[in-house]
Amino acid sequence: MLHESWVSKKWYSEAIREKRVNVSIEIEFPDGSRRPFPDGSTGLDVATSIGKRLAAAAVAAKLDGVPLDLTRPLPHGGKLEIITGDTEEGREVLRHSAAHVMAQAVLSLFEGARFAIGPAIEDGFYYDFDIGRPFTSEDLARIEARMGEIVAEDQPFIREEVSEEDALAMFADQPFKTEIVEAVDDGELGTVITVYRNEGFVDLCRGPHVPSTSKIKAFKLLRSAGAYWRGDEHRPQLQRIYGTAWESTKALQAYLDRLEEAERRDHRKLGAELDLFSFPPELGSGLAIWHPKGGIVRKVIEDYSRRVHMENGYELVVTPHVAKAHLWETSGHLDFYAESMYPAMELDHGDAYYVKPMNCPFHVLIFKSRSRSYRELPLRLFELGTVYRYERSGVVHGLLRARGFTQDDSHIFCSREQIGTELQNLLDFVLTVLRDFGFAEFEAELSTRPEKFVGEPEMWELATASLAAALETADLEYSVAEGDGAFYGPKIDVHIRDAIGRRWQLSTIQVDFSLPERFDVEFASADNTRDRPVVIHRALFGSVERFFGILLEHYAGAFPAWLAPVQAAIVPVADRHIGYANEVVSLLRGAGVRARVDESQETVGEKIRRALSLKDPAVLVVGDSDEEARTVGLRLYSAEREERDVPLEAAVDRLVALVAPPR
Secondary structure (H helix, E strand, C coil), rough: CCHHHCCCCHHHHHHHHCCCCCCCEEECCCCCCCEEEEEEHHHHHHHHHHHHHHHHHEEEEEEECCEEECEEEECCCEEEEECCCCCCCHHHHHHHHHHHHHHHHHHHCCCCCCCCCCCCCCCCEEEEEEECCCCHHHHHHHHHHHHHHHCCCEEEEEEEEEHHHHHHHCCCCCHHHHHHHHHHHHHHCCCCEEEEEEEEEEECCCCCCCCCCHHHHHHEEEEEEEHHEEEEEEECCEEEEEEEEECCCCHHHHHHHHHHHHHHHCHHHHHHHHEEEEECCCCCEEEEEEEEHHHHHHHHHHHHHHHHHHHHEEECCCCCCCHHHHHHHHHHHHHHHHHHHHCCCCEECCCEECCCCCCCCHHHHHHHHHEEEECCCCEEEEEEEEEECCCCCCCCCCCEECCCEEEEEEEEECHHHHHHHHHHHHHHHHHHHHHHCCCCCEEEEECCCCCCCCHHHHHHHHHHHHHHHHHHHHCCCCEECCCEEEECEEEEEEECCCCCEEEEEEEEEEEECHHHHHHHEECCCCCCCCCCEEEEEEEEECHHHHHHHHHHHCCCCCCCCCCCCCEEEECCCHHHHHHHHHHHHHHHHHHCCCCEEECCCCCCCHHHHHHCCCCCCCCECHHHHHHHHHHHEEEEEECCCCEEEEEEEHHHHHHHHHCCCCC
């Protein structure tokens, strides 16, 4: 927060007394204090009046919530915030500016290069180009070096407003830019076309940007990949260069270290190393097959899900994988979601069938299968339902973005009076489940009514207020995404932070006023009139596959013992100890521990190393003295040393406690 004394009163008094300025705008600071400033003052002027450190750290300003270039004259008075490079907003400005510098470097190095768009993204930026071929690692090194030269030259970013005619002339040799300019009537660029210039370079952009290139303190180019123009596989394929930029070399290095750790934790790599799942090319993109070990972990997750749902008043249902077109017409999917659905299958004398992209219409049919009374509400239907969605090949990413996946899907049918209580209980349920899997840091986003919506405004207000109240009661930090709700209702998205600080969106709670209307669903109310229920959609994992992938990366493959596919590896010192090893396995399995004997011909050390590399929670070594005394050598994955001569019964008891699932 700014303090009143930080603003130099002497600067104003001298300027006014000497009539060097006309004070005509009033600036309000974040702490509520106000100060007059000369007409034509910039955000940088205001920052400088507060202090040199703030001015040096500033990269942009925000006036009444509208971002502005730091050197742009303030158009009027109002609430002003100085954006510094060490904030998320400031980093976005840095990264957007770095994207422009990268485009400038590419155009200076590759004659005839065409450039498309280059936004800031989470933790970085990218820009799409067409140079007639893919970029090589040597190209990226040259581009990064040229960017360093541009940064060192301290080139100013200069903003200009131009007409559509001038913009078309400016980018006459750049077809992707001219397409963007021609879309100005569609509102893509707003009513004013702005460009930013560096020395010898100009680009379309709304801004803001840093004052000059030297503000971009630390950056690195990461990789390149193909990307279709406008994300349309029928349009030209461009080459996208990804990079990152930070406020300091230290912050950049910390991010690169996190990237290295994320690569080590990549679920696709771990899935192969630990023999959990694979993606055979014969299946096509985005479809996994589960190996025995992966199948075990998946079963444990699904069994847990079924158990806790039944304990919380849900009723289990099962629905088919396909349905006739009429169902999807009624639900609205063929109107609003057809691009993500697989093509129809012509069956039964020409009737069209579609594989399901969602489970919700089937659950509505279960509710509608007979007359319902208010006494049955809330009715909570739950299914581990597999759905199929046609994701573009460019966005498919292992288990995290697949084309076939199973949702822990539920639809709660309730009266409007029950919405608040149901949402509160549901959010508590969500957080309990996520904590059981080891997550502890949560954030949420509340998405509110968009411009186009169905249902009564009062219902939207009730549902939105109920969602907000649930978040407040749960003491869950959240932001509001104004107007980002679906047309049929507001929602909460719950995000978690993993072991290396990455943010993942997991659970969704969505209020729906549209589906009951579309299917004409009703129930008999207490006064024996007909009333329409509200539907609450929710998925706690999102999908089993995606949740599995996130868990795998969160734990770097070393699952908690209750989830591990093999919970105990028994290592006989020699073949003569295999019989005793099998006796140990039988005791463990009888006690509910997933155990195996390593009967390979390798040395004891090699067997132990393999068990540790497979991240088995416990390794039990048995030799002559163990067999004679009915003991084991016990080494836990988290321990540095093996315990010798542990009585067998004590070892079994300890492992039973170790692998106990959350209750």
